[in-house]
Amino acid sequence: MSSSDDDRPLARTHKANGITNAFTLGHPPKSKDIISESVDKAMDKANPPAAHGAPGISIRNGPVDEMDIDGPVVNSKVNGKRKARSSMGNGKSYKEASEGDDDEANPLSKRRRVSKGKNKAEVDSDSDDAPLVSKKLKTKPPTLVRKPVKASETAIGESEDSDAPLGEKLAKKKADIQKSAAKEAKAIRKDEKEHPKTKANGTASSKKRKSQINGVKKEESDDDGPLAKKAPAKKKANLKTEASPKKKGKTSKVETKEDEEAEAEEEEYRWWEDPTKGDGTKKWTTLEHAGVVFPPEYQTLPSNVQMLYEGKPVRMAPGAEEIAGFFGSMLNSTHNIENPTFQKNFFDDFTKMLKETGGATDRNGNKVNIKEFSKCDFQPIFNYYDAQRTEKKALPAAEKKRLKAEKDAAEAPYMYCMWDNRKQKVGNFRVEPPGLFRGRGDHPKTGRVKKRVDPEQITINIGKEGKVPAPPEGHRWKEIKHDQEGTWLAMWQENINAAYKYVMLAANSDVKGQSDFKKFEKARELKKHIDHIRKDYNAELKDKVMANRQRATAVYLIDQFALRAGNEKGEDEADTVGCCSLKFEHVTLKPPNKVIFDFLGKDSIRFYDEVEVDDQVFKNLKLFKKSPKSDGDEIFDRLTTSALNKHLSNYMNGLTAKVFRTYNASFTMSKLLQDMKSTGSIAEKIVDYNEANRKVAILCNHKRTVAAGHESQMEKLGDRIKGLKYQKWRIKQMMLDIDPKIKKKKEKEEGDDYFRLDEELEEIWIHEHQNFLVEEERQKIEKKFNKENEKLQADGGKEMKHKELEERLEEADRLAKKYKKENKTGKVEAEGKGPTVEKCEGNLVKLDQRINTMLFQAKDKENNKEVALGTSKINYIDPRLTVVFSKKFDVPIEKFFSKTLREKFDWAIKSVDEDWEF
Incomplete structure (x- = not known):
């Protein structure tokens, strides 16, 4: 990428006494197009090579000494937030938004609740892959520095069988794995060159299988995707495709049952073995479903339950009362209600609704001007809702069972849809009820009112021949679509972030499974190109063109430290950043080669990491931060996420920055499994698996601080x-x-x-x-x-x-x-x-x-206290590798995957055996 490729206009400057002044016209300073040889040499002299081993391992959570350079500023908002660039748009179409992160599929109600008296920011850190700091960053001046809890000197413990720290050993292991990756990539390309008739996935197209599954003729191999190593098919003596000697006389009940099971297996739709699926853009031919379930209408509070203002009860219209109830019902969630941002946003929306609905009155009907949050007392409302919750919990088991049965019966029609004449489970078919937006991390809109969604806001996606579900009486749908390229059933736009919400198929459905399958197959395809990519970006780290050097440095950080690429944010969005959008204050340099990252990452969760980098990378970051840049200025000012991904797609179709995270985790795990010899009890084998998972998490920097409740x-x-x-x-x-x-x-x-x-x-x-x-x-x-x-x-x-x-x-x-x-x-x-x-x-x-x-469990728990194992296992390690371990060492898959995950990864469990390789 040359300097002309940058999609933003250069800062307008003028020269005064031969010096370029970028501030004269109020524009931020910008890096020069070309890096002169004299500047390069001067920086080499200033930064002698560091005496260190292989870089690439996080040393975060160890002692953070006082720094003599670039004193860190946590999430400074100097010069405002990063503005959206003209090349990237702020909004997303419903199609684009449907391809968002899996995290959006998890409603807040499903996330771990924080009990009173515990660390308020403690969340299920396994649900997010950014390294977490369990201490909540409260809304205090941005200059306040909160360092992570100190652990051991190396942060990842000492190895049991040597005096060398585990981090040092893993750094060498990482270097060995990367050499192995380069070797394997060359071997794959050589094999393809020698066997041109063989497809990229290693399956010979000329040979046909005798049997047919799902009505699709299969290749000779059982391979399930690109670069897959052939796994010998397990023989099933009871399949119709194999001849078996018939027994004379009566067939026993056991045999009949086995025959039925075999027949059911024969008829099971194994989409991962169907080469005709997922190639085109058309996702379905016929689609029928029952629509969505709306939350119940608001029931006004009893006359004796009222909010107090200055100690006196006040009456208000149902609309305002409902919002007061949102806040009052969650007084036990101190993490939210004690947050000043949450309080301010709630009170702004509450008073706005009061004005729209005629305000509040006292018992005598006199107007009450509610203008100070501190004078509001929501305790009576909380007491009422808390009593209702307690009463519900105290119901007899038989009554609870009856109520659940009634609810299930009412929702039964919405739980499944007919997708290409196949019954598929629908994910979340319920429209989210109104309430107060909580967000994650330090979200600027926390406390805002999530408005009730009406049918008039909902677009239904259904087949042309399908019966359109009836909207609630007196209402109509916003629009009826027949989008065969979309995998959504219903869609609406919420009012907080103007994001599109979707009703999709469940995680264990064919469509969702295919999405996961493609994700991991894309990572497997990267195996063939990784050596070229690493060779190129290492060479471009010294490129004279600033844009090329910035891009190479960004790819290095993304590949080695699993940083997210980062997307542009609008003015009203959280000030979250990724690699391409890092600012001056987010990166602290500590000679000779240590770099400290400190910024708000995905979901406004703080990302703090201290790493050792290659000498040239350290030098480049120092160059990118060179004066006159200061707080608020971009480090990679000649790079955008879109430009970075466009460059990566030259190596491999569809390659983006996020594929590196999946590839590195899966490839690392596969190499560790190849060398593993797990023996002993099931508990001991689980520890072995978790130890490998832990190494992957450390190597891929999926770390977290010790949870408050760990001790x-x-x-x-x-x-x-x-x-x-x-x-x-x-x-x-x-x-x-x-x-x-x-x-x-x-x-x-x-x-x-x-x-x-x-x-x-x-x-x-x-x-x-x-x-x-x-x-x-x-x-x-x-x-x-x-x-x-x-x-x-x-x-x-x-x-x-x-x-x-x-x-x-x-x-x-x-x-x-x-x-x-x-x-x-x-x-x-x-x-x-x-x-x-x-x-x-x-x-x-x-x-x-x-x-x-x-x-063993205690040892396992202690070893993994600083590592986000769930993040690696669920999101980045190919689930087929976990299945390989399960089958190879005879450990029930239930020990690794919950029921929900077993349904989600059903395709992985059924598609490979112990000989499969990533």
Whole structure:
């Protein structure tokens, strides 16, 4: 890309005394077109080469010393936000918006709620791939610097088998993996050159399969996409395509069942094996669905429930009362309601609605001018809604079941659609109810009112022959479309960010699965070109043309540190940035080669990372920040995201910056799996998998700060382990109660400390644990009693009286007395029917297994406290690699994928075996 390729006009300048002055006309300074040789040499002298290993590993969360250059400013808004460039538009069409990030499919209601008293910014960091800082960046002056919590010197721990820090070892591993990638890319191209008749995906087109699946003739190989290594098909003796000897006589029920299952499998639509799907732009031929479900209309508050202003109740119109209710109902969400931005935005919209609806009045009908937020008291409203929530929770199980059944029956028609005559599950068919926008991170619009969506705002997408769903009575749809290139069923525009919201198919549907499949296949295709790309950008790091050098530096950062490319933002959008939109204050340089990134990333979540970079990259960043640039000025001022992606598409059709994240994570995981030899129990194998996943997350910089609740979680896990050790001690004491003579024998075989109490089981802890066990027993008894009563009530029987519960609770009292006696005498009486030493020894073996499993879990949890494993596993590591591990080492896939993920990645689970390679 030459300087002429830049799609923005150069800053207008004039010369005074031979010096170019970019400020004279009020324009920001811009980097020069060409980098002179003298400037290059001068910077080389100023920056001697750093003595370091392979760059590319985050050293974030280690000690952050005071810096003698470029003191960091967190998200400074000097000179305003980054403005949208003329080449990029601010808005998106409904088609463009439908191809947005998966995160939009997750409604806020599904995200983790933050309980009172905990870190208010604690979120499910696995849901986002940007490294997170769990401390909330409150709306304070932007110059305030909040450094991440300090961890160890290396931030990623010490290796268990050597004195070298894990970071140092992984840096070398990363370099080895990149060399392997270059070697593999050359091998792939060589193979294609030698076998020109073979398609890019490695499947020979001349050979035909004998069998047909889904009515589509298959290639000889079972390959499922570009660059796939052929995986031998598993034989199924009961498939109709294979001849099997017929048994004489009657067919057993088992055989019939197997035949039915085989037939069902034969008929299952395996789209990933259908080469005719996904090639064109037409997504469907016929489409029918029932439309959307609207939230219930607003029910006004009882007359005795009113907001207070200056301590006095006020009345208002339903529209304003509903907005007051939005705020009042969430007083327990202190993270939001204590946020000044949230308060201001809410109060602005609330007072605006008051004006539109006639304002507020007191009991006597006198006007009340509500103009100060601090004088509003929403507690009565909160109390009302909180009581409703409590009442709903307290409903009998049978009533809850009945209500759910009614709701499911009412929504049943909307749950599925007919897509090309195939029944497909619809994702979120419910129109989002009105409320207060919360946003993520430090969003500037948090607290704004999300308005109710009317049918008149909704566009329906359906087949021409399909029956258009009827809108609610008295309403009409905005528009009816027959967009066969779109995968959406309904669409509307919300009022907060003017973003388009869509009703799409569910994650486990064919269409969604194909989207994931294509994403990972695109990353696999990058294998063939990665060596050329890396060779080119490393060469262009020294290019004399400024635009080329900036582009090469950006690609380096995107490839090595998984930075997002970054998109332009409008004036009213959050000041979030990515690589191409980094500003002066977002990058701090620390000689000889350390770079600190500190900015608001995706979803307004703070991205903080300290990394070691190549010497030339450090030099380039210093050049891009050269005076007269200062806070607010762009570092990559001759680069846009669109220009960067256009350049990348020259290497490979459809290649964009975001493909690097998927490729690096998947390729790294595949290399780690090739070298892995996992043995032992399932728990040990899961630790091995998570360890590989952890390395991928570190290598790809999917890191996070330690969650606020980590220590308490580890403490609880430690208590559970101690509880099992206490249980072991009690069983050993029971052995002595059964046979006192066994003491000498066991101590001789196992050691003098066999019957001794574990040192970490202190007396105070034991008493607390005993109290906990007694209380736990009480809760179990009460829960069982209530459940039995609910069942009796549902069956029309007579409920048990409270006396029955009191009699059952005596068991907990007996347990408390037993512990008290044990503490006094130091002896434990044998429990159970016919207790024997052999039975006790069997129980000890089981307890040891449970303790070992928990110790592995604790180790796993501690190792992964700073790493966003879910981000790598779900979004960036090809799910087929997880399936390969599952099948290769005989670990149930349920251990890695939840039910929802198993449905989402059904195509991956069914399409590969243990020999598949990325």
